[in-house]
Amino acid sequence: MNLKLVSTICPYCGCGCGINLVEKDGKVVGVEPWKRHPVNEGKLCPKGNFAHEFIHRNDRLTTPLIKKDGKFVPASWDEAISLVASKFKEINAQFGPESMACFASARVTNEENFVMQKFARVALRTPNIDHCARLCHGTSVAGLAKTLGSGAMTNTIKDIADAKLLFIIGTNTFEDHPLIGRRIVQAKERGAKIIVCDPRFNITAKQADIYVQHRSGTDVALLNAMMYTILTEGLEDKEFIKTRTKDFEAIKAEIMKCSPEWAEPITGVPADTIKKIARMYATSGASAILFSMGITQHACGTDNVVSVSNLALMCGMIGRPGTGINPLRGQNNVQGACDMGCLPNVVSGYQAVINDELRKKYAAAWGVPDLPNKVGLTIVEVMNAIDEGKIKSLYIMGENPMVSDPDINHVKHALQSVNFLVVQDIFMTETAELAHVVLPAASFAEKEGTFTSTERRVQLLKKVVSPPGEAKEDWEIICAIAKKMGVAGFDFKSAEEIFEEVRKVTPQYAGMTWERLRKPEALHWPCPATDHPGTPILHTVKFTHPDGLGIFFPVSFKPPAEVPDADYPLLLTTGRMIFHYHTGSMTRRSATLDNEVKTGFVEINPVDAKALGVKMGDKVKVVSRRGEIEISAKVTPNIMKGIIFIPFHFNECSANKLTNPVLDPFAKMPELKACAAKIIPI
Numbered sequence: 001m002n003l004k005l006v007s008t009i010c011p012y013c014g015c016g017c018g019i020n021l022v023e024k025d026g027k028v029v030g031v032e033p034w035k036r037h038p039v040n041e042g043k044l045c046p047k048g049n050f051a052h053e054f055i056h057r058n059d060r061l062t063t064p065l066i067k068k069d070g071k072f073v074p075a076s077w078d079e080a081i082s083l084v085a086s087k088f089k090e091i092n093a094q095f096g097p098e099s100m101a102c103f104a105s106a107r108v109t110n111e112e113n114f115v116m117q118k119f120a121r122v123a124l125r126t127p128n129i130d131h132c133a134r135l136c137h138g139t140s141v142a143g144l145a146k147t148l149g150s151g152a153m154t155n156t157i158k159d160i161a162d163a164k165l166l167f168i169i170g171t172n173t174f175e176d177h178p179l180i181g182r183r184i185v186q187a188k189e190r191g192a193k194i195i196v197c198d199p200r201f202n203i204t205a206k207q208a209d210i211y212v213q214h215r216s217g218t219d220v221a222l223l224n225a226m227m228y229t230i231l232t233e234g235l236e237d238k239e240f241i242k243t244r245t246k247d248f249e250a251i252k253a254e255i256m257k258c259s260p261e262w263a264e265p266i267t268g269v270p271a272d273t274i275k276k277i278a279r280m281y282a283t284s285g286a287s288a289i290l291f292s293m294g295i296t297q298h299a300c301g302t303d304n305v306v307s308v309s310n311l312a313l314m315c316g317m318i319g320r321p322g323t324g325i326n327p328l329r330g331q332n333n334v335q336g337a338c339d340m341g342c343l344p345n346v347v348s349g350y351q352a353v354i355n356d357e358l359r360k361k362y363a364a365a366w367g368v369p370d371l372p373n374k375v376g377l378t379i380v381e382v383m384n385a386i387d388e389g390k391i392k393s394l395y396i397m398g399e400n401p402m403v404s405d406p407d408i409n410h411v412k413h414a415l416q417s418v419n420f421l422v423v424q425d426i427f428m429t430e431t432a433e434l435a436h437v438v439l440p441a442a443s444f445a446e447k448e449g450t451f452t453s454t455e456r457r458v459q460l461l462k463k464v465v466s467p468p469g470e471a472k473e474d475w476e477i478i479c480a481i482a483k484k485m486g487v488a489g490f491d492f493k494s495a496e497e498i499f500e501e502v503r504k505v506t507p508q509y510a511g512m513t514w515e516r517l518r519k520p521e522a523l524h525w526p527c528p529a530t531d532h533p534g535t536p537i538l539h540t541v542k543f544t545h546p547d548g549l550g551i552f553f554p555v556s557f558k559p560p561a562e563v564p565d566a567d568y569p570l571l572l573t574t575g576r577m578i579f580h581y582h583t584g585s586m587t588r589r590s591a592t593l594d595n596e597v598k599t600g601f602v603e604i605n606p607v608d609a610k611a612l613g614v615k616m617g618d619k620v621k622v623v624s625r626r627g628e629i630e631i632s633a634k635v636t637p638n639i640m641k642g643i644i645f646i647p648f649h650f651n652e653c654s655a656n657k658l659t660n661p662v663l664d665p666f667a668k669m670p671e672l673k674a675c676a677a678k679i680i681p682i
């Protein structure tokens, strides 16, 4: 047998696990452990173990498709690229650059994302570039940038095992980031205490020494009450506050309004439990915070993240091994897509587009007079702007808003009414079905490039097989459109050549080369020079703000934008599960994973179920102010009374038909984690 093992990176979650793809006769036929990979040391979760199963599906997109009379017709690349280029030029000339928008992708490479934001800003001259970080960690970036000066995970995955206490809030780590879950187990084996705060008694909560079941959307009340205990008992780190931070006095008045007794009826957590976990966090010697979308996907998500940061700064739990603030990124390259500037307010390296000096320096490196000098529209704002007739064309690479975005009925209406929709993907997704032109892209096994994992680790992706049919790498397609439009600066010959341009304009990546990554060196950004070893732990000496200080900001509790009432008496929250990934476009096409969980369900507490006359497995209607779905009931005491949970992976019972598109005012991120709903037995 002629088998070849190629070491590469898992295409799914932000852990960035190493895998060996097994190649035989031009096909990927399996996955084998990469035992010396520093993150996962050969261990894989179910998604990683079966990461090869979707690659050679016979429903892969293999040729460009143009919609004619409502039906897709195969087209040559020349025909498709010519059509896209001419329509983009026509719309740009008729309605102006700001009538155009691009969505980049958290599951394509850094190089492809970099080229997409360059295309938006240089070829289309639009500020409207965003991607699905807006739906998961936009508020982490905004909140941590305010307090620490940098919006990324502060410590490494391996470092989690060195914590003496793990404060895990709003993340089901064992399902969503299983190989980080392994480090939680290691920490526990070394004697660490584990506190898990979540409205669901999920798999992660089962590992906890103390499980805190707080109501969805009450995180600030819980965190402020913890800080109240820490302050009133004198447990804060006074030396750290004095030497490393500023504006501590500014938060005291707010914190002193939030006693644990005040928080108890809001959060549903007994005051004594709040006091107990506050003391444990403040006195462990090395406490690390892990959080994910339970914290971020709220209309007060930035406040939640700032509140988390206030807690860590107050106790000096940052800048040392075993401590830190660790937002766990969902998709495998969501960190990289942000780093590459696929955000409407920054170019790569988080350089603000409204900073004239930075922007002009950047434009000069690209050989153009200037770049759009205003903050563009975010994902949900683009959908609204289509409805208002302001956005006329949308170019989507590797994203599926018809499943991932809030208020799907509204998204569908917007995508059906935009003048020109181009979707580039590996499968005919629910979003691609609505496009005017569909462009077939290469999967993770069919291209080279880099991914940046949740811990800021930059890693090389290897090409194992050729793309099917005429599919091409995303960067090749974008460059072909730009060149057809007559725009200079897109003559790249390889992904490595793109990375060289990334290094020139992105200070955090300046010292990384593919040569170093091939070794492989463990390079965590920032890595400013080729002899720099990378930075596993951030903020060891100073924070990223110009004066080097961490900043406290007062935060007051605000309930979710929609709370249960007489018409919609339940609070709906959404989330993920171990066998599926994001919108299911890959995992639902993986036979093994699909077989594990075929469709969605709604979790409902037995007390609520009894009151409604609903039994396990019954079909019910779940209704919100935006839509309704039919779905099976899963009656379980794991979910708090008054709250229901639906995984968002499943289009046929889409949780996001129900969710609320109300936005966090700072990060413009929708409140996917809390809306009012009702259940009707059928």
Ligand code: SF4
Pocket: 010, 011, 012, 013, 014, 015, 016, 017, 040, 043, 044, 045, 046, 047, 048, 049, 177, 178, 179, 180
């Ligand atoms: Fe892949 Fe994440 Fe599973 Fe690792 S933990 S194998 S990166 S899905």
